[in-house]
Amino acid sequence: MIAYLSRRLLGLVPLLLGITLISFMVIHVAPGSPMDLLTDMNPDASPELRDRLAEHWGLDEPLPVQYAMWLKRVVVGDFGNSLSRDPRPVIDKVAEALPVTLVLNLMSLCLVMAAAIPIGVYSATHPYSRSDRAATVFVFLGFAMPTFWLALLCMMLFGVELAWLPVSGLQSLDYNLLGPWGKVLDRARHLVLPVSIAAITSLAGMSRYMRSSMLEVFRQDYVTTARAKGLSERVVVYRHALRNAMLPVITLLGLSVPGLIGGSVIFETIFAIPGMGRLFYSSVMGRDYTVVMGVLVIGAVLTLLGNLLADVSYAIADPRLRRR
């Protein structure tokens, strides 16, 4: 097992190198540079400012040299400073945005599971019924609806008309004055809309997966056996079928782990949430190479580790994989 693991870990190194190399080249080859935001169409900025900025950031070196320098720093965990007007370390910026996105995505994932499993099971136990169709229409409506539109409608209804929930942001301005329970409540109220809207849009995939997986299991012999034994439909569905039908869904869940750190720009913009989506988008638009690379590397590492974790759990479950 240890040999398998170390083999797999070693295999990740060239993969990661390849990912960083390609990302690095693509972002640097794209038209524009970090200097643009300050100097483009700005008569105040002298042309030589571009050169000074480029020199300051080491952008005057040939690309391979730049990549080597970048790699040398990253290996020791230094992602460098942002190339924007806010030259703080990349790590600080990511550390500000990451928890926000992570918490939001985790909560919405939980909500998706909590809703998708019952919907899927219900649809599978009543296939092609009126309510199955209704559920299908509902989840696909959520899937097809543009997030920003749904978000704005909900903000208008719950925020402005009914005034039940705050419109945007993650906390009230007087957050620091609230007691501990007040803080929890305040946070919760702010999270309701973003979390549920994020969940509604990804409900379709998960619930349809659950439904088909469940239908698949119903065709298995052991379900027929269970029914033949005279077990109640409840026991057949929830004790025998559901557990097995959950397996592929859990795999799907494992695969969505890396997605947890990726934020959506539109979504974060609408709700005024300072998360990874906005950080990444603004860095790309500003050609803030170090931040872009930092986010990409962290994303790549998490993706690779997520895959590895999935593989390892398979290996634990299936000894044949280990021997290969």
Add this chain to the structure above:
Amino acid sequence: MLRLQINKTRPVSGHRVQGLILAVALLALAGCKSGPGSNDAGPAADIDLSPATGGAILEGSIGDASNLIPMLAGDSSSHSVASLVFDPLLTYDRNQDQLEPRLASSWEVSEDGLEILFHLREDVRWQDGEPFTARDIEYGFKTITDPTTLTAYAEDYRQVSVFEVIDDFTFKVTYDKPFAPALASWNNLVVLPRHLLEGRDINSATDFARHPVGLGRYTLESWTAGTDISLQANPDYYRGRAYVERVVYRIIPDQQTQFLELKTGGLDMMGLTPLQYSRQTSSDAFKNNFARYKYLANSYTYLGYNLRNDLFKDQRVRRALSHAINKQEIVDAVLLGLGAPARVPYKPGTFWHNDSIEDLAFDPARSRQLLAEAGWSDSDDNGVLDREGKEFEFKILTNQGNDLRLKTATIIQRRFKEIGVKAEVRVIEWSAFINDFVDKRAFDAVVLGWSLGLDPDQYDIWHSSKTSEKEFNFVSFADQEVDDLLDSARRSFDRHERKKAYDRFQEILVEQQPYTFLYVAESLPAVHRRFYGIEPAPAGIAYNFERWYVPTALQKHSLSPGG
């Protein structure tokens, strides 16, 4: 206020345009067309409405600030926050016309225009209690002209040949040549506390950049990245403490969301979009709670022709194209009427705008005639003019993310079609647009915008020496008379002499039409009615922000320190 003083002309790029609209709204740049009337729709008359300290204002900001050291900042959010924390030496008055004292109590320009002597106020202290002296300005000047400082604003200060501190509260600057825009350049860019920064690398002083110590109306209280920036009134402000106790910039990148926040009381002030202004804020409920203002912004949108392109070398052709465009139609369709057609690169209603010039009228018949004179005819009867076997077709480029410009280009495209000119509209992402097309001069025509400074100097955009790559006369306009006029006008401190030169300069531009000047949009701020003391002026509404107040009975946000 700072932004446009330091910028003679500024781009209005795609993703910056919204920020700009807001900055314009908040920082008050332009001539007031019409106020909201008075605050008479306010609450019952039996409460005390006299000025009182206290209360808070929540302002919507499209983007987060990035760096509060003014000389290092590049975005309008940073400049608007920094303008509360730092003060300039002098600033334009409410009419955006004459300079008036701030940190400098007075100044003298020598006869020959080569020397300026500044006298500083002696009663100003930094927010940490240290006195403010000429040594601070000396430090600021040395820093901004230091080649290792990564600032975009050094050019005006590089013109200074000698900087001399006479005593603690007097300093003198000497120029090699008289340089009229120099006076206004002595703004808050060079106001930095020497005792806190000397000996440090300013580029990496991120602790100061995020928690500056200034001497302005407000002190930075807290800054939560991407969420909000909170400022508290500076009790020792040398011009008298501001009434409104706390200013909170809430960073809400989406204007629809800002608008919903405004309606629920989550914001007190924001810049409205034309659509919001004309369609969504006319209800009585809204008008009872909010005062809306509108005044022309200090920026304009234009259609610029690449004069190196054979199509546009003939002045008659450019005039023909301008005659084909109905500017009022664009204002009505794109800005919902909330703007004015532009004739010249100055704001209508200002001192520098040449009012006597007749603009090229919308006249398609005249267009066709001019094009015929230039040799263009539709010889193959396909609806598109041609000359020597080549059809009159070209591309209008504009940058992605600016819907107003795309609509403008589309309307122009249709008008051109009517005179037999085939234009294709292409939208390109900002960086690629600038690097691959504008810088390489690989474009036919562009729809873009410039924002205007308060000094009339436009040397960088129109002088024939400014046509190389990365410079701003990218349409390659060259005219000897314009060169001479621009040159002489920046060498004179005499307003009327300068005005004469710029008037002639505008006449030449209108005659030659290197750009078709399209429109000037209006800034549309909305402010909650509990704020009193707002006096709309050509400079907008925010120029006297420290005199705004909330009567005690109406104060509602009572956030305690650290809130």
